[in-house]
Amino acid sequence: MTDLAPWALGQLSSDDGSFVGVVVGAAVRDLRADAEHFPGVDLTARTATRGLLETWDTARPVLEHLATERDTGRWHPLDDLRVLAPLQPRQILQAGANYRKHVIDLAVSHADIANGRTEDEVREQTAAMMDARRAEGIPYFFIGLPSAITGPYDDVTLPGYSDRHDWELELAAVIGRETFRVGPEAALDHVAAFVVVNDLTTRDLVFRRDMPEIGTDWFRSKNAPGFLPLGPWLVSSAFVPDPQSVHLTLTLNGQVMQDESAADMLFTVAELVSAASQTTPLLPGDLVLTGSPAGNGAHWGRLLRDGDVMESTITGLGTQRTRVVAEASRA
Template sequence: MPDRLPSHAGPFALGTFGDDSRVFPGLVVGPLVRDLSDFAPSVRAVIEDWDDLFPRLTELSQEASSTWYDLAGLRILAPLEPGQILQSGANYRKHVVDLVAAEKESVHGATPEEARADAEKMMDERIRSGVPYVFLGSPRAICGPYDDIVLPEQGEQHDWELELALVIGKPGKNIPAEEAMRYVAAYTICNDLTTRDRLYRPDLKAIGTDWFTAKNADTFLPTGPFLVPAAFVGDPSDVRITLRHNGVVRQDESTKDMIFDIPRLIAYVSSTTTLRPGDLLLTGSPAGNGAHWGVFLKAGDVMESEITGLGHQRNTVRSGQ
């Protein structure tokens, strides 16, 4: 268990929990958890029938006659086994401006003022006429919100990327942006870890990036602690994303800084793939990654992460060697 219990917005949330003998889906109400095994076999099953089951969850959250367990006595696991994991890259304006400006200074010899002005102009144009950049992740990378992060043997520049993630609650294809929020069942926290020095393949320069190797090591996607229903989160375009690395604040940004908002992301990905209940969509990471600070993860480090209304994560880093 974490040092402090995670909290959540609204009257209840969903999660997956374990004790000495079993793993089960649970309804979280403050410090208490109701076992949902008699209601559904998994959190994924609840999401797959979200519109019909949500009113029943509300009723269950108010049933004093139900058997409730202390959250403090349970292991908090990743809340969901998703279908697709869709990950949005380069989706925070300040983050991308920092990256582009640094390249223009180091590679093209621009002054800091020129480099930043050019980068901001590029981002303004991307907002007006560009499209999101999205790639697929592996569900095998997921771990719990309080699990250890195990560094792979390959690579040295292991980095953090804290992100707001959403869970799809109904199937859809070619979803218009103006209807997209109706497809969001819940939100959660994901930390999309990346091994920076494994991101490019020197042996295959014509192909370029290797997203599989750089981002999909076991434990490289701590997720949770809960799924908080969208109805309780308020405006997801204005929540705070904060990550501390060994007690030092490294990321601290509002989702207002997104280049492409959630409706545009959903519209974009659904133009290619059919979205189904239980799909997980990560919305990008704000400025403040380790690459920005020149600091990367090593054994013994601790990351503490939180997003407004969704709880917090705490992960200790250890070597896999």
């Protein structure tokens, strides 16, 4: 399941329906038989994990105990079950331009190197800009749609209106209690869990060419159905004491494309959660995406094609596997 956590939380389905389960290694405890421990939570609903997060302070110790009760008949082989997206959030806050190396690479790719500046000069100037932003600036956020979420092993259809679809592996923080205007020093106390996200992007729709003065269009470029593979598991923040120490790796057809530590973030997870909470109350089950490291397809000059397979791994959180398929012709 993971290389770090003794247990995690997942949303699964079998022949008799969907349910939330505690995952330990290659086994899953079906929590439907433990309903008396979680009053008011419908453990068969797709919102079950969100219901547990709403009472996380009391639910987490119970889940820890149930994870150790291995002698009951409530455990099932993971291979017999379908793994669904582990969460249906209300809000998705997405941080952009939050990895130093990624931003520097983007600056080089967009710079006019032949117009008086060398690549080294662009890198040096961008690095100085990042230092200034880190010292004096604030995180950059936009909003995603929950309808873009799909499961960690589901195929994703690439919309036919573009051939410039890209990957963006990200660490996401899962909010565990209402969070409004908290400081960075207390922000991680409001994070219940962490989860793997691949924030797919249609590159040629990021900027509005018809109205360049309004800048980016994240709605069209990031919210197609399935463009937010999520999971496989929610891993308690107790098992991730330092989110800046995790490592993110994405492979495309077996070739490593992204391979970076979260230490390269410009603003830490705590700073991002705090910053997002200054504007809007964050609710249990909300996701705060923390940006993507260097190594996107735009950097490699190799975007997604029909049949490509991405495997996305973050230390201790598991691995998701996503195959992309071209949209059928609409002729």
